[in-house]
Amino acid sequence: MQPSFEQQLINKKVKPTAMRLLVLEILNKELNAISLSDLVAKFEYAEKSTLFRTLKTFEEKRLIHRIDDGSGIVKYALCNNECDDIHEDEHIHFVCTQCKNTICLNEVKLPTIELPNNFTLKNLQITAKGICNKCNS
Amino acid sequence: MQPSFEQQLINKKVKPTAMRLLVLEILNKELNAISLSDLVAKFEYAEKSTLFRTLKTFEEKRLIHRIDDGSGIVKYALCNNECDDIHEDEHIHFVCTQCKNTICLNEVKLPTIELPNNFTLKNLQITAKGICNKCNS
DNA sequence: CTTAACTTTGCAACTTGGTTGCACAAAAAA
DNA sequence: TTTTTTGTGCAACCAAGTTGCAAAGTTAAG
Ligand SMILES: [Mn+2]
Ligand SMILES: [Mn+2]
Ligand SMILES: [Zn+2]
Ligand SMILES: [Zn+2]
DSSP: OOOOHHHHHHHTTOOOOHHHHHHHHHHHHOSSOEEHHHHHHTSSSOOHHHHHHHHHHHHHTTSEEEEEOSSSSEEEEEOOTTHHHHOOOOSEEEEETTTOOEEEESSSOOOOOOOOTTOEEEEEEEEEEEEOHHHHO | OOOOHHHHHHHTTOOOOHHHHHHHHHHHHOSSOEEHHHHHHTSSSOOHHHHHHHHHHHHHTTSEEEEEOSSSSEEEEEOOGGGGTOOOOOSEEEEETTTOOEEEESSSOOOOOOOOTTOEEEEEEEEEEEEOHHHHO
16 A cells, blocks of 8 residues: 555655645656646646745655656656665656657666776666557557 | 868758858867857857857758757757768767766667567667766776 | 849847745744 | 744746847849
8 A cells, every 4th residue: 555645755754745745646646757837737826936846855855756858848757666775767768759748667677888988887868759658559 | 081161061951151161160170069058159259049040950951960968958969971861860978977078979889678568669869977088087 | 233032140039947035934943 | 932944935037949020141033
């Protein structure tokens, strides 16, 4: 059984305010990665800056991770639970060119890349573009 | 022997104006990918919008390719010549976390990625972060 | 050569995403 | 309760990217 939203926040040492609970609820419902503006749009009346800071806090406290899918707009998605220690977000993101959704592909293994001499790799950021499973069916 | 800048433009069906020649010259000198603001900074007195449109034209006419290296700022680099037909920019980009340069790694092979069922891949965008050869030596 | 048509440039203005300062409200600590 | 810390609302700001429009420059037609 899933911990309550409140418990999720407390676990990550984030004070569970009303605002934060609402945002966490949205992020839990959401299948795809969402941007700040996406988030703002989900409220009838919302303060962009408050939501911005909420996302920032969530990221710092490792509830969510930040995704740059090449669209120029940063998106966020819930971390999978293993994220506690590493918080590396070592997985591929898929951008559907049709429905425009950005999806975390947690299952797909990251490839190994051979860099030229004297280049040291810290991390890989991979975005796959194409048609998603929903649009394909 | 390299074709002149003027010839490079004519080959790609771009009218060789003074402005465009200057920009192409800069891009040819430049080893790393540069942003619009980088480009603006290379002129003592320059119109952002003109340079913007120059880059746009160059991209459309396939003299340069656009790079999203995850910094949130789009950068541009000369296409290698094979680009004529495909213009896919199928290579990895490397971002040095120290000198902040973005480098096209034309040599490195793109890996093959296995996507989940019903996902169709159109293209992969890979950014490797770490320390570049210069900073490492 | 002269005029008309089209292209490029300069300049100002605007949009959007992201970010900050500040004052007030709310909560926690003393 | 008073003090201190934390969160929120609001306005303002910044940078990147983009556009409308008119002037300047080029090319094509008469
Ligand atoms: Mn992800
Ligand atoms: Mn490149
Ligand atoms: Zn889709
Ligand atoms: Zn470097």
